Amino acid sequence: MSTDTDPEITSADGRVAADQRRDRLVQGGLFLCISFTLLTTLAIFWVLFNEATHFFFDGRFSDVVVSLLTGESVSQRITFVEFFAGERWDVTHSINPGYWVGPLVWGTFLITVGAAFVSIPIGTLTALYLSEYASQDVRKYLKPGLEILAGIPTIVYGFFAISFITPWLIRPAAELLGVQTRSANVAAGAIVVGIMTIPIVASISEDAMSSVPDDLRNGAYALGATKFDVSLGVVLPASVSGVFAAYILAISRAIGETMAVTIAAGFTPQIAFSPFVEIQTMTAYMVDAVRGEAVVGSIRYQSLFAVGLLLFIITLVMNLLNNKLKERYREEYR
Amino acid sequence: MATQEPDDKLISTEVSADETVRNERPDETVLAAKDLDVYYGEDRAIDDVSIEIPENKVTALIGPSGCGKSTFLRCINRMNDQIDVCRVDGDVVFKGKNVYDGDVDPVALRRKIGMVFQKPNPFPKSIRENVTYGLEVQGKPATEGDVERALRGAALYEEVHDKLDTSGLDLSGGQQQRLCIARAIAPDPEVILMDEPTSALDPVAASKIEDLIDTLVEEYTVIIVTHNMQQAARISDKTAVFLTGGELVEFDDTATIFENPADSRVEDYITGKFG
Ligand SMILES: Nc1ncnc2c1ncn2[C@@H]1O[C@H](COP(=O)(O)OP(=O)(O)OP(=O)(O)O)[C@@H](O)[C@H]1O
Ligand SMILES: [Mg+2]
Numbered sequence: 001m002s003t004d005t006d007p008e009i010t011s012a013d014g015r016v017a018a019d020q021r022r023d024r025l026v027q028g029g030l031f032l033c034i035s036f037t038l039l040t041t042l043a044i045f046w047v048l049f050n051e052a053t054h055f056f057f058d059g060r061f062s063d064v065v066v067s068l069l070t071g072e073s074v075s076q077r078i079t080f081v082e083f084f085a086g087e088r089w090d091v092t093h094s095i096n097p098g099y100w101v102g103p104l105v106w107g108t109f110l111i112t113v114g115a116a117f118v119s120i121p122i123g124t125l126t127a128l129y130l131s132e133y134a135s136q137d138v139r140k141y142l143k144p145g146l147e148i149l150a151g152i153p154t155i156v157y158g159f160f161a162i163s164f165i166t167p168w169l170i171r172p173a174a175e176l177l178g179v180q181t182r183s184a185n186v187a188a189g190a191i192v193v194g195i196m197t198i199p200i201v202a203s204i205s206e207d208a209m210s211s212v213p214d215d216l217r218n219g220a221y222a223l224g225a226t227k228f229d230v231s232l233g234v235v236l237p238a239s240v241s242g243v244f245a246a247y248i249l250a251i252s253r254a255i256g257e258t259m260a261v262t263i264a265a266g267f268t269p270q271i272a273f274s275p276f277v278e279i280q281t282m283t284a285y286m287v288d289a290v291r292g293e294a295v296v297g298s299i300r301y302q303s304l305f306a307v308g309l310l311l312f313i314i315t316l317v318m319n320l321l322n323n324k325l326k327e328r329y330r331e332e333y334r
Numbered sequence: 335m336a337t338q339e340p341d342d343k344l345i346s347t348e349v350s351a352d353e354t355v356r357n358e359r360p361d362e363t364v365l366a367a368k369d370l371d372v373y374y375g376e377d378r379a380i381d382d383v384s385i386e387i388p389e390n391k392v393t394a395l396i397g398p399s400g401c402g403k404s405t406f407l408r409c410i411n412r413m414n415d416q417i418d419v420c421r422v423d424g425d426v427v428f429k430g431k432n433v434y435d436g437d438v439d440p441v442a443l444r445r446k447i448g449m450v451f452q453k454p455n456p457f458p459k460s461i462r463e464n465v466t467y468g469l470e471v472q473g474k475p476a477t478e479g480d481v482e483r484a485l486r487g488a489a490l491y492e493e494v495h496d497k498l499d500t501s502g503l504d505l506s507g508g509q510q511q512r513l514c515i516a517r518a519i520a521p522d523p524e525v526i527l528m529d530e531p532t533s534a535l536d537p538v539a540a541s542k543i544e545d546l547i548d549t550l551v552e553e554y555t556v557i558i559v560t561h562n563m564q565q566a567a568r569i570s571d572k573t574a575v576f577l578t579g580g581e582l583v584e585f586d587d588t589a590t591i592f593e594n595p596a597d598s599r600v601e602d603y604i605t606g607k608f609g
Contacts, residue, residue: 049429215453217456219455220449222444222448223448224441224468225441225467226471234457237458
């Protein structure tokens with residue numbers, strides 16, 4: 001190489017090399033942070049799968065996997081048939097325990113569907129109002145307001161349910177219909193979870209609606225459409241996949257919601273068809289099971305993880321669906 | 335400016351034939367602005383414009399960028415109402431009625447005055463639904479006949495008649511713009527406003543739209559904003575020249591504007607000395 005090499009593009013003065021060393025250091029630091037998150041997630045997975053394996057197979061996860069791979073027969077303590085299609089859920093019964101997860105899934109289902117009936121209409125209309133009707137000033141204050149609603153600790157919502165929703169809404173309604181109700185009931189749980197998830201529906205739907213190009217709105221207005229026509233006929237259909245993504249996120253939040261629903265809907269696992277009875281959701285069961293009575297290693301303790309694993313799979317599917325929809329609506333307008 | 339030789343010839347012969355017929359009719363004013371000022375906040379975009387636009391003619395609005403052509407056009411069907419900071423002062427009279435009177439409903443007004451935008455903006459709906467949208471929001475049931483009439487009116491029917499249920503977004507840019515024209519004429523308005531309707535299109539698609547405007551004007555009054563002098567000269571009967579500041583400098587027969595303008599600034603603008 002010749003001696004008049006331009007020092008600007010070599011690391012001759014050592015400065016570039018120092019820069020790069022710093023860069024590598026930062027990179028390493030960032031990688032450590034990522035690894036920490038990753039390891040925690042893996043640890044959670046491992047505990048979840050290991051304990052759930054104990055519940056079903058009465059053995060360690062690794063042993064069961066090895067047995068399965070080598071073609072050895074593995075005996076199940078609690079069969080999947082019993083778990084998914086048994087008769088009742090009563091893990092602590094001393095003589096004749098039941099391991100059918102059905103009543104818990106049913107409780108979660110009731111709360112989720114009921115909550116969706118609250119959050120989807122109100123959330124969607126709120127989003128339409130914010131994106132199409134509200135002036136810029138109103139939007140400026142209302143959107144952060146929604147986020148405050150989303151930030152209230154969920155236990156506060158739970159107490160709101162038993163101190164307001166049940167005595168002031170559910171009990172009078174039950175009296176009017178001449179039926180009994182309890183302080184914990186399906187309706188209160190569904191309504192409070194619905195209220196909690198309104199901000200999710202509203203805020204994410206609003207994002208999707210505001211990303212609909214003004215060209216489309218103007219095209220409709222120029223044809224003599226009213227604001228109502230444009231909101232329901234143009235903006236909502238054009239943002240539909242984003243809005244659905246919001247619904248799914250809200251629903252998966254409702255499925256995983258724990259504190260408020262435990263307080264509001266109760267601890268009685270049963271297949272019920274009345275909004276006024278007490279039920280138990282999957283999450284509420286898990287709270288119940290860890291209230292100090294479940295000895296580590298006991299079947300009650302392990303059932304916690306079986307239910308948790310099922311919950312995890314359900315919400316995972318919902319989140320994958322949500323991602324798919326989000327991708328779609330990102331592609332729609334470019 | 336580059337001219338498109340083959341198109342040029344074709345269109346100019348056609349236009350001159352039409353123009354002789356059209357010019358035999360006396361001008362009947364359908365739209366007029368009187369002392370119109372438009373402000374965006376504090377900035378004036380239209381400065382004391384008065385103009386009388388004849389029925390069943392093509393009126394071209396030309397002028398340098400930012401001189402207020404689009405603003406003026408949006409005043410006519412009150413699309414400016416959508417812009418918070420926009421304030422209009424003065425009269426826009428449509429068939430004897432000031433559209434800014436308190437009792438005028440902008441929604442009803444826009445049903446009489448259609449609009450085609452610079453960028454084709456079909457709805458993400460089927461071709462059929464695009465065409466029927468205007469009728470639908472007006473509560474009029476749309477028949478197959480309405481769809482065909484509008485698509486034929488926009489010279490699009492032959493190209494799409496066997497795929498009316500596919501998305502309007504699957505069409506080419508030029509087809510999309512003609513779909514937007516079909517959408518605008520389906521509710522049978524009286525005036526059609528076009529804001530640079532060909533500027534996003536290739537020359538062939540653009541010349542199709544120009545031909546179309548020529549037939550549209552038999553039924554409708556067309557007001558078109560264009561940056562293309564040749565286009566204005568080819569398709570319009572009247573030309574209004576706006577200059578920076580939102581001033582209407584000259585309004586006259588297109589031939590007069592292009593051959594013998596009264597204002598020297600107009601001549602400078604047309605010959606490309608500025609703008
Ligand atoms: N929504 C708006 N808010 C504020 N000012 C605006 C708005 N639209 C236009 N203006 C201003 O009004 C003036 C006229 O704009 P207008 O769009 O009418 O011009 P134009 O003649 O159509 O220009 P072009 O040929 O580039 O389309 C410009 O100075 C512009 O900055
Ligand atoms: Mg413009």
